[in-house]
Amino acid sequence: MRKSAAIIVNPISGHGIALKKAREARRFLDKAGLDVALFSTEATGHGRTLALENAALVDVLISVGGDGTVNEVANGVMDAGQNNTPILIIPTGTANVVFRELGLPKDLRSQVKLAFDSSVRLLDMGRAGNRLFIMCAGAGFDAAIVDRISKIRTQSGITMRNYIIATVQNAFKYRFPMMRITVDGEVVDEDSTFTVIGNMPRYGGLFRLFEDASPDDGILDVCCFNGKSVWALGRYAWHTFRQNLGAFSGVEFYRGKEIKLEADERVLVQVDGDRGGELPMVFTLLPGAVSFCVEYPDSDREGRV
Secondary structure, eight states: OEEEEEEEEEGGGGGGGHHHHHHHHHHHHHTTTTTEEEEEEOOHHHHHHHHHHHHHHHEEEEEEEEEHHHHHHHHHHHHHHHHHSOOEEESSSSSHHHHHHHHHOHHHHHHHHHHHHHHEEEEEEEETTTTSSSSSSEEHHHHHHHHHHHHHOOTTOOOHHHHHHHHHHTTOOOOOEEEEEEEETEEEEESSEEEESSSSSSEEETTOOOOTOOOSSSOOEEEEOOOOSHHHHHHHHHHHHOGHHHTTTEEEEEEEEEEEEEEEOOOOEEEEEEEEEEEEEEEEEEEEEEEEOOOOOOGOTTOOO
């Protein structure tokens, strides 16, 4: 049984729902007898600093917010060298990809119970240049959308509507420069105009892009789209939604441990939905880098309260 926790909350996530849930979680943990502290992030990157400062001081870190908050907390744990301090996710974001991948319970009380008693799952982390990611990194069109959204981010947070508007605004302006993709030392593609490097099956919340991916399999998955128009992007999205993208022309899949992306023109990179720089960039994997609270397997639940 764990005895202490630090809650790290993004107060604008979910239009204020995150802060409300964080306070409720703190009350529950106080009653359960845990020594618990609550910290609110004040700017981008602050969650990473808070996790770094607290990872060695508590038995569990609780991330309350979206996938961006999870990414910051995980990075802070890595900075502290404390991958034995597990992270518990209470989701209030737009997509909540990591939460869904871990199959965590949907009600707050069940989520909070995992803070003081849970199984733990070690997940790989991807490295994009000097940034770490849990879900994915993208080069090309999606990074251009992330860049646009970052410029309009307000204190009220980001919604799915913001992503839709940014997608439409970029769709007819984007030039689709081509990239060279090298996987484990071999050039495999020189026609990709939009590349996603994944650590999990899900991409963007709505789509299962990598059916065979797993965040603890020790390998990165790569999807290269070769389309050069908004109409091609629409077809990709439709076939991905229908889960038959693999049979669609102009799409190639690869797997590897070191992925190098290069381009002759400026191509932006996004890392877990935040700006991550631009090409050229090398992507690698850190196996079993961070631990997360998950429910016990059914076979282990008997006798537990």
